[in-house]
Amino acid sequence: MAPSSSPSLPADRRPLVISGPSGVGKGTLYKMLFDRHPETFALSVSHTTRAPRPGEADAVDYHFVPMAAFEDLIARDGFVEHAKFGGNRYGTSKMTIEEQGRKGRVVVLDIEMEGVKQIKQSTISARYVFVAPPSTAALEARLRGRGTETEASIQKRLDQAVNELEYAKTPGVHDITIVNDDLETAYKALEDFVYKPLE
């Protein structure tokens, strides 16, 4: 097992694609990985056409770009995945993944189901982690407990969770499914997967 406080690169350096329903605890889990293995991982910063929210910084939270620039990048095949939500575009650029990989870190992508499908069709070789809730009731409780969503947004996320969970049943889509019930147990499963020796 890798020591918990020094840089410790996994044997398998491919990007990690982490997906799962909103509120399941993806962010909580990969932040633990970043905290316990400093200077080892880099979260992929997405591009978006939406305006920054107060406190958000360009190139940290997102690469904020105008619609024309985003569409130009699509035309030049610059994205590994992109999607449109509520009139705004979001995507992960190939350059972002390459730049972060060049820094010698393992790139972590936090993306939703449509993005996962697109990356699987791309030339990017990645590892796929699905985080599942112990139950729909627990997922709902987490979304409410986080206190970041309106009632309408909670409902939308729960509806989408049904699709995400259905897709995740497709054989071979993910390399591992982690049920995030007890947080430390789920974290251990993630860390063991990330650090397992090359096959």
Ligand SMILES: Nc1ncnc2c1ncn2[C@@H]1O[C@H](COP(=O)(O)OP(=O)(O)OP(=O)(O)O)[C@@H](O)[C@H]1O
């Ligand atoms: N194992 C767990 N048990 C109980 N609560 C948890 C657990 N894991 C995470 N949570 C809590 O659930 C809430 C949602 O977690 P988090 O924000 O990490 O989800 P997410 O999957 O990253 O969501 P989104 O896709 O919307 O960003 C947070 O309040 C977090 O503290």
